[in-house]
Amino acid sequence: MSGANRLAGRVALITGGGTGIGAAAARRLVEDGARVVLTGRRADPLREVAEPLGDAALALSADAADSSAMRAVVAETVDRFGRLDVVVANAGGHGLGAALDTDDKSWQDSLDANLTSAFVTIRESLPALLVRGGSVVLVSSLAGLFSGPGVCGYVTTKHALIGLTRSIARDYGRKGVRANVVCPGWVRTAMGDVQMDEFGAARGISRAEAYALVTENTPLGRPAEPEEIASVIAFLASQDSSIMSGAVLTADAGASAVDLPTIELGRTL
Numbered sequence: 001m002s003g004a005n006r007l008a009g010r011v012a013l014i015t016g017g018g019t020g021i022g023a024a025a026a027r028r029l030v031e032d033g034a035r036v037v038l039t040g041r042r043a044d045p046l047r048e049v050a051e052p053l054g055d056a057a058l059a060l061s062a063d064a065a066d067s068s069a070m071r072a073v074v075a076e077t078v079d080r081f082g083r084l085d086v087v088v089a090n091a092g093g094h095g096l097g098a099a100l101d102t103d104d105k106s107w108q109d110s111l112d113a114n115l116t117s118a119f120v121t122i123r124e125s126l127p128a129l130l131v132r133g134g135s136v137v138l139v140s141s142l143a144g145l146f147s148g149p150g151v152c153g154y155v156t157t158k159h160a161l162i163g164l165t166r167s168i169a170r171d172y173g174r175k176g177v178r179a180n181v182v183c184p185g186w187v188r189t190a191m192g193d194v195q196m197d198e199f200g201a202a203r204g205i206s207r208a209e210a211y212a213l214v215t216e217n218t219p220l221g222r223p224a225e226p227e228e229i230a231s232v233i234a235f236l237a238s239q240d241s242s243i244m245s246g247a248v249l250t251a252d253a254g255a256s257a258v259d260l261p262t263i264e265l266g267r268t269l
Contacts, residue, residue: 008033011081015064016091018045020189024226064091064117070124084128089118090139095153110153133176169246178245185252186223219254
């Protein structure tokens, strides 16, 4: 349920705002009273999300890992809306391959997509955030806490986002800026659908069956919807979480509560 107007008067910048979690976060933050600026490398998806939100949303295409581009985005945000209060560092991408299968370009691509994009966005936003104080919400992954197979770059960079969160929290908390990180598990997004289609093809099962299979050992037994992750982001963006900074919140259907060696035992009880 939305916290009616709990973000009234606030302005949020969301990277990776054209699809999935970023798009859902934009809709939720506007529902809670905020105005939002959506960024991403592809203009069309950004416009598709922003247009139904009317004057409360602005779409600006930019690469979140590009310092000059993000500096310009922040400047236009402040010029248009007069302030910046919330940054949702959501942009990300793959980092496929085990270490021996990861060449220099793949490694750099993963760093840029998942880590540099967050760092640059936050660094360029901090001068505006420090004017009134604000909240930074980073979107990591369950892969930021544990390791999956054959995704060395993704796991490494998603872990690093937790360190970045804690560094921002430590250095800027006394100056009014909070930073927290969300670690989702499987979420029904376009990227998740691609992964499930590939997994399903290998197993000879449908997308829905693939989602069910990868979540069957989680306590809730299902993937998240983007709107559910957006609700966590909205909470961290608002004053409802005013005492929280440097926190790591899992939004993973309970996956991180499971003791893997007891899964088979649990099936017999």
